[in-house]
Each structure stands twice: as C-alpha cells, then as structure tokens.
Amino acid sequence: MKTTLITGSSSGIGETFARRLAAQGENVLLVARSEERLATICNELGREHGVQAQYVAMDLTTEGAGARLFEESAKRGLEVETLINNAGFGSMGDFVKLDLETELKMIDLNIKALVDLTYRFLPPMRERRRGAIINVASTAGFQPVPFMTTYAATKAFVLSFSIGLWEENRPFGVLVMALCPGVTETNFFEAGHIDKPPMRTSQTPDEVVETALRGLKRGKSHIISGWSNYLLTESERLVPRRLIARVVGSALRPRYQKDSDK
Numbered sequence: 001m002k003t004t005l006i007t008g009s010s011s012g013i014g015e016t017f018a019r020r021l022a023a024q025g026e027n028v029l030l031v032a033r034s035e036e037r038l039a040t041i042c043n044e045l046g047r048e049h050g051v052q053a054q055y056v057a058m059d060l061t062t063e064g065a066g067a068r069l070f071e072e073s074a075k076r077g078l079e080v081e082t083l084i085n086n087a088g089f090g091s092m093g094d095f096v097k098l099d100l101e102t103e104l105k106m107i108d109l110n111i112k113a114l115v116d117l118t119y120r121f122l123p124p125m126r127e128r129r130r131g132a133i134i135n136v137a138s139t140a141g142f143q144p145v146p147f148m149t150t151y152a153a154t155k156a157f158v159l160s161f162s163i164g165l166w167e168e169n170r171p172f173g174v175l176v177m178a179l180c181p182g183v184t185e186t187n188f189f190e191a192g193h194i195d196k197p198p199m200r201t202s203q204t205p206d207e208v209v210e211t212a213l214r215g216l217k218r219g220k221s222h223i224i225s226g227w228s229n230y231l232l233t234e235s236e237r238l239v240p241r242r243l244i245a246r247v248v249g250s251a252l253r254p255r256y257q258k259d260s261d262k
C-alpha cells in the first residue's frame with residue numbers, strides 16, 4: 001500500500017503535512033514520541049478522509065530506531081513513496097553552558113535519524129524509479145547562527161546532504177529536496193526554550209507545507225519558504241559569513257553572555 005511516512009508528525013509542520021496529504025487522499029504513516037496525540041490524529045484523518053492513517057510511536061534518537069521503523073513499515077506492507085524527515089528540535093544559548101546530552105541528542109535526531117531513514121527508504125524508491133524525500137532544513141542552515149550554533153550546523157548538514165542526494169538520484173526518478181522554513185508558528189520555540197527572533201515575520205505551518213508541495217512539483221533541490229525569508233537568505237550570501245556571525249552574535253550576546261563570564 002502506497003504511503004507517505006512523516007516523522008515529527010504529532011505537531012507543527014509534520015502534523016500539517018499529514019493533514020494536507022491525507023486530505024489529498026494519501027495514506028500516511030506518522031512517527032513521533034507522543035502516542036496519544038498520534039492516535040487522535042490518525043483516527044481523525046481516517047474518519048474525515050477515508051485514508052489509511054497509521055502511526056508508530058517511537059523516539060528516533062534511540063539506538064536502532066531507523067531499522068525498527070523500516071522493518072515495521074515492511075511488516076505492515078507499506079510502500080513508502082514519500083519520506084518526510086521532519087522531526088527536529090533546537091536549542092539556544094552560550095554553547096558551553098548548554099546541556100551536552102541535549103546537544104548530542106539534537107545531532108542524533110536532526111542528522112543521524114534523517115541519514116539513517118534516507119539510507120533505508122531510498123533504495124526501494126530507486127528500484128521503483130519513483131519517490132520523493134523531503135528533508136526539513138531551515139533558513140538557519142545557510143549561515144552560522146551564534147548562540148544557536150549546534151542547531152544551525154545541523155541544518156547546514158541537512159541542506160548540503162539533500163542537495164547532494166538531489167543530484168545523485170535525479171537519474172532514478174527520485175526527488176530529494178530540502179525544505180527551508182524561516183520562523184514558523186509551531187511548538188518549536190517552546191520545545192527548545194528558544195526566543196523568537198524579533199523583527200522576523202513568521203509563517204503558518206500551512207504556508208510552509210504549501211511551499212514544500214510546490215517545490216516538489218517543480219523538482220527543486222531546495223526551497224525557502226516565504227518571500228522575505230528568500231530575500232534575506234539570498235542577500236546574506238553576498239556578505240562574508242564572519243560578518244553575519246558578528247552581527248547576530250552582537251545582538252544575542254547581551255542575553256547569553258554576561259560580563260562576569262569573561
């Protein structure tokens with residue numbers, strides 16, 4: 001049975017992908033840790049749209065999670081035609097004062113789980129000469145972001161990894177695309193204890209998902225959601241990275257580094 005697998009689909013952008021795709025008649029397999037929430041969403045989607053909406057409740061940072069998810073989807077007879085690697089979180093603060101376990105977990109989720117799932121689900125897509133993988137990166141992946149350093153670096157990885165795979169897999173009819181949202185109204189900020197950047201317009205998850213589906217149709221390697229995010233990201237490419245880091249760092253330093261730290 002043809003299915004779209006969406007990680008991090010218990011809330012925010014992932015949940016919105018699930019709702020939008022189910023409304024288009026696609027079967028979905030939802031993955032996140034919050035079992036009750038996933039069960040509620042699946043019941044709703046099945047009832048409202050008559051699709052097969054299933055879930056696997058799991059922590060994708062646990063050892064062997066990717067293998068277990070791949071086996072589970074095969075056991076259920078699902079053909080994953082689209083994989084949306086969306087689960088992710090961030091953190092904010094002076095790197096040396098952040099919790100190391102959390103930083104490493106972020107790398108496990110934002111990078112390791114994404115690579116693991118891509119590695120497992122891509123070969124069957126290539127064999128079928130059909131399929132798509134959307135990896136959720138961020139506008140933070142285009143440049144270093146001091147005081148969100150690990151997060152921005154994980155998203156730089158996702159962006160580079162996805163564009164590389166976009167080119168490798170074009171001859172096989174499989175599209176790999178990085179989706180780069182800017183500030184989006186979700187649980188992301190609360191989950192990571194992150195301050196919303198001032199003076200940045202935010203988007204709704206619906207707008208972000210709309211952008212992703214447009215990018216998919218056009219066969220894009222990566223797509224930035226929102227015009228102002230696009231213009232800001234593109235204009236920053238002309239500025240030395242060090243200068244961007246200095247500007248962002250200067251704005252955030254008073255909040256995260258005290259004179260007494262020096």
Ligand SMILES: NC(=O)c1ccc[n+]([C@@H]2O[C@H](COP(=O)([O-])OP(=O)(O)OC[C@H]3O[C@@H](n4cnc5c(N)ncnc54)[C@H](OP(=O)(O)O)[C@@H]3O)[C@@H](O)[C@H]2O)c1
Pocket residue numbers: 007008009010011012013014031032033034035058059060061086087088089090109136137138139180181182183184185186187188189191
């Ligand atoms: N919101 C923004 O401004 C923004 C901007 C750019 C990029 N993004 C990216 O967009 C993606 C989705 O985030 P969001 O904004 O929609 O935030 P969100 O509402 O907090 O969603 C994060 C999702 O990831 C799941 N998740 C977290 N840890 C997990 C784990 N260990 N194992 C499995 N699932 C896990 C969460 O579910 P459970 O807690 O139930 O596990 C939730 O479904 C992330 O990759 C984020 O980096 C967000």
